[in-house]
Amino acid sequence: NAGVTQTPKFQVLKTGQSMTLQCAQDMNHNSMYWYRQDPGMGLRLIYYSASEGTTDKGEVPNGYNVSRLNKREFSLRLESAAPSQTSVYFCASRRGTGSLDEQFFGPGTRLTVL
Amino acid sequence: QKEVEQDPGPLSVPEGAIVSLNCTYSNSAFQYFMWYRQYSRKGPELLMYTYSSGNKEDGRFTAQVDKSSKYISLFIRDSQPSDSATYLCAMSGGSYIPTFGRGTSLIVHP
Numbered sequence: 001n002a003g004v005t006q007t008p009k010f011q012v013l014k015t016g017q018s019m020t021l022q023c024a025q026d027m028n029h030n031s032m033y034w035y036r037q038d039p040g041m042g043l044r045l046i047y048y049s050a051s052e053g054t055t056d057k058g059e060v061p062n063g064y065n066v067s068r069l070n071k072r073e074f075s076l077r078l079e080s081a082a083p084s085q086t087s088v089y090f091c092a093s094r095r096g097t098g099s100l101d102e103q104f105f106g107p108g109t110r111l112t113v114l
Numbered sequence: 115q116k117e118v119e120q121d122p123g124p125l126s127v128p129e130g131a132i133v134s135l136n137c138t139y140s141n142s143a144f145q146y147f148m149w150y151r152q153y154s155r156k157g158p159e160l161l162m163y164t165y166s167s168g169n170k171e172d173g174r175f176t177a178q179v180d181k182s183s184k185y186i187s188l189f190i191r192d193s194q195p196s197d198s199a200t201y202l203c204a205m206s207g208g209s210y211i212p213t214f215g216r217g218t219s220l221i222v223h224p
Contacts, residue, residue: 004157033211040122042202042216043158058211090157100146100165100210105157 002026004106006091012112013081021076021109023091031096032074033103034058034066036087043090049074050096081113117141120203120215129224133190137203137215140184144205147179148212149188152200161201162188193222 007022025032034046045058049068063085065077074093078085091106120137127133135149146165150158164170167181176189186205190197200219204212 040216042118042120043204043214045211048211092157094210096210100163100206102160102163103212105159107157108155 004091004093004104006089006106006109008109009107010110012114013078014114015082017081018077018079019081019111020078021089021091021111022073023075023106024073025091025093025104026072027093027095027104028071029093029095029104030071031094032068033092033094034064034074034076035090035092036060036085037090037108038087046076046089081111083113085111086113087111116216117213118203118205118215120218122216122218124219124221126221126223127193129193129195129222131193131222133188133193133197133220133222135188135190135201135203135218135220137186137205138184139186139205141205141207141213142184143207144213145208146206146210146212147177147186148204148206149175149177150202150204150214152202152217154199158202190220193220195222195224198222 033048035043047066052071089109092103094103148163149161152158162177174191178187200217202217203215206212
């Protein structure tokens with residue numbers, strides 16, 4: 001049982017390049033989330049998917065797109081990377097059955113945009 | 115003003131000390147209150163959660179919520195070097211999507 005996995009672990013991009021961060025969970029969870037974490041800023045929600053087939057914007061969606069490929073996978077795409085997107089990106093999932101339950105986080109992707 | 119305020123620290127204490135970590139919030143709709151622990155270069159993991167005002171104890175950890183003051187606390191008794199981590203408070207309303215504080219860095223030195 002791997003939980004939440006993210007690839008890649010590290011990435012360096014040049015300004016203007018594009019890339020997709022991958023996330024997968026094997027817990028049969030309905031809801032999945034993408035956060036970014038910057039020094040002194042805590043975790044900020046980029047996008048989330050409450051259930052397969054739905055996606056919604058979070059607090060900081062500009063410059064990002066997401067795809068809920070299936071129940072297991074939720075990807076985050078940067079179409080034209082900017083230095084302001086240098087951050088650590090975390091994917092999370094939860095059962096999402098209409099009551100409070102635990103969010104499980106992946107190990108993170110450290111992205112640097114030069 | 116951010117919805118959730120948390121002092122980033124760092125907070126440095128000797129082993130065995132009682133640690134108090136705190137957050138304040140402004141959104142009256144918050145009804146679920148959580149504490150996450152994050153070790154360096156790892157993802158956060160849920161430590162405790164509470165619903166409404168009151169105390170909840172789990173081993174050396176006690177979570178306290180005062181909704182009238184919009185103030186939550188996490189107490190760690192007999193702190194250990196292995197407790198050194200960043201502690202993030204989080205809270206949510208009916209959507210169950212948490213809003214996180216900035217996190218407090220805790221260092222417990224032997």
